[in-house]
Amino acid sequence: MRAQFGVESAPWTYEVTTTSVRMYARGIGSEDPIHYDVDFAKSQGFRSVVAPLGYLGTPVYLPGQNDPTFGFPRRGGGPRLDIPFKRLLDGGTETEYLDVICAGDVLVETSHLADLKLRDGAMGKMLFITNESVYTNKETGKVVAKQRLTSIHY
Amino acid sequence: MTQAANSVITDEMRAAIGVEGPSTVMEVEKTNCRMFARSVGHTDPIFYDEAAAKARGYRGIVAPPGFLGTPIFRPGGAGVVPGEMGGRNFSVPYKRILNGGTDYEYFPDPPDGDVICAGDTITARTKISGFEEATGSLGPMLITTRETAYTNQHGKVVAKMYGTLIQY
Amino acid sequence: MGQVYFEDLGEGDEIPQLKKNCSTQQLVLWAAGSGDFYQIHYDKDFAQATGLKGLIVHGALKNAFLGQLLHDWIGEKGQIRRFGCSYRGMDEPNQDILCRGVVKRKYSEGGKHFVELDVWTEKPDGKKTSPGTAVVTLPSKN
Numbered sequence: 001m002r003a004q005f006g007v008e009s010a011p012w013t014y015e016v017t018t019t020s021v022r023m024y025a026r027g028i029g030s031e032d033p034i035h036y037d038v039d040f041a042k043s044q045g046f047r048s049v050v051a052p053l054g055y056l057g058t059p060v061y062l063p064g065q066n067d068p069t070f071g072f073p074r075r076g077g078g079p080r081l082d083i084p085f086k087r088l089l090d091g092g093t094e095t096e097y098l099d100v101i102c103a104g105d106v107l108v109e110t111s112h113l114a115d116l117k118l119r120d121g122a123m124g125k126m127l128f129i130t131n132e133s134v135y136t137n138k139e140t141g142k143v144v145a146k147q148r149l150t151s152i153h154y
Numbered sequence: 155m156t157q158a159a160n161s162v163i164t165d166e167m168r169a170a171i172g173v174e175g176p177s178t179v180m181e182v183e184k185t186n187c188r189m190f191a192r193s194v195g196h197t198d199p200i201f202y203d204e205a206a207a208k209a210r211g212y213r214g215i216v217a218p219p220g221f222l223g224t225p226i227f228r229p230g231g232a233g234v235v236p237g238e239m240g241g242r243n244f245s246v247p248y249k250r251i252l253n254g255g256t257d258y259e260y261f262p263d264p265p266d267g268d269v270i271c272a273g274d275t276i277t278a279r280t281k282i283s284g285f286e287e288a289t290g291s292l293g294p295m296l297i298t299t300r301e302t303a304y305t306n307q308h309g310k311v312v313a314k315m316y317g318t319l320i321q322y
Numbered sequence: 323m324g325q326v327y328f329e330d331l332g333e334g335d336e337i338p339q340l341k342k343n344c345s346t347q348q349l350v351l352w353a354a355g356s357g358d359f360y361q362i363h364y365d366k367d368f369a370q371a372t373g374l375k376g377l378i379v380h381g382a383l384k385n386a387f388l389g390q391l392l393h394d395w396i397g398e399k400g401q402i403r404r405f406g407c408s409y410r411g412m413d414e415p416n417q418d419i420l421c422r423g424v425v426k427r428k429y430s431e432g433g434k435h436f437v438e439l440d441v442w443t444e445k446p447d448g449k450k451t452s453p454g455t456a457v458v459t460l461p462s463k464n
Contacts, residue, residue: 017183019224031229061188062202069347193348193355194386198393210398219389219402224357256385257406316406
């Protein structure tokens with residue numbers, strides 16, 4: 001497993017649209033017009049409605065190519081891990097922003113394995129897997145965000 | 155037109171027939187076309203893959219049958235999809251409400267129509283087409299039919315939705 | 323499925339059936355896809371508090387199933403002109419919903435070839451829950 005560290009996955013496209021930004025904002029209960037009102041967002045100097053913190057676009061969904069429950073792309077490259085545990089929990093997310101993400105942005109994402117930890121917990125042995133994803137704006141070529149996602153397998 | 159003595163149709167209601175209500179702007183985008191298609195279980199790639207849709211001659215990802223865009227959501231505002239349960243409400247002595255059904259009509263042929271694709275902005279306007287009264291297994295009921303016209307950013311009427319509301 | 327042509331059909335012909343079976347997860351996906359977040363479709367406690375036995379499938383989702391039934395049948399060269407249904411009977415998740423259609427009438431007009439159909443969803447016991455109609459145009463072999 002440790003040999004899989006840093007092995008880069010194939011890229012996947014993530015799209016940020018006005019409807020998806022609004023849906024995410026609505027989902028977190030935000031009422032800030034910066035996420036809903038295009039004219040307002042532009043008056044504040046943004047290209048369009050601003051993606052709420054935590055929203056890095058929706059991965060392009062193609063039947064058979066994305067996990068039907070979690071939506072993440074099953075794709076070539078990336079780490080190959082044989083995980084001996086069946087249960088899964090979200091261990092947390094850390095996002096680093098290098099630029100503002102707005103509706104209309106098309107991002108290209110790649111991910112790699114960043115950390116592995118095996119711990120003893122109340123529910124038995126738990127494997128913490130951290131993947132780091134890098135999001136690049138397709139048009140500008142600039143990295144706009146990095147995200148570390150930890151999943152707990154037990 | 156004669157009317158039963160216990161009719162609930164008022165002059166105000168009759169005057170509303172054919173009058174268009176306010177418009178609602180609906181956005182058709184790649185993400186919501188895919189979400190709708192995915193939730194129904196469609197397998198045709200034209201609802202998901204832009205390259206596949208263009209290879210078949212469409213302007214972009216195609217809106218699946220029954221998908222007419224997402225209304226612009228404003229927090230605290232009405233998020234109701236036009237036509238289904240929307241439009242003007244009148245005070246009638248029936249407490250219960252049922253969605254009687256919905257019909258979609260499409261106008262895909264150019265030059266007056268088009269296929270709805272991602273990137274389109276649709277303006278929806280609803281009018282009441284008529285009121286009908288009937289008595290059935292649910293007792294006396296008022297049947298309201300509504301028609302919603304969907305016009306795209308080029309002024310083309312690309313679809314109409316016909317909704318039936320049953321109050322009893 | 324190969325392309326179906328106007329000449330291939332006769333009145334009374336049944337089109338290929340589409341079988342659906344909604345998981346509760348699919349009902350949540352539909353809420354996201356349609357924007358209808360009414361809790362009777364995904365919150366069992368809420369549904370029962372309204373007097374229902376349990377969760378029910380959205381009428382509009384069944385209507386969209388009929389849209390898929392038609393879309394998959396007409397092929398790349400066909401077009402859906404009109405479709406819809408009445409939401410009569412209730413359907414539950416984790417139960418088969420069979421989508422069916424039968425040709426009622428076919429005619430040519432203005433250079434186009436129309437087929438009118440009865441379409442509906444039915445339960446495993448054959449009871450029709452969403453009866454409806456549709457009009458499609460198909461290519462001609464000529």
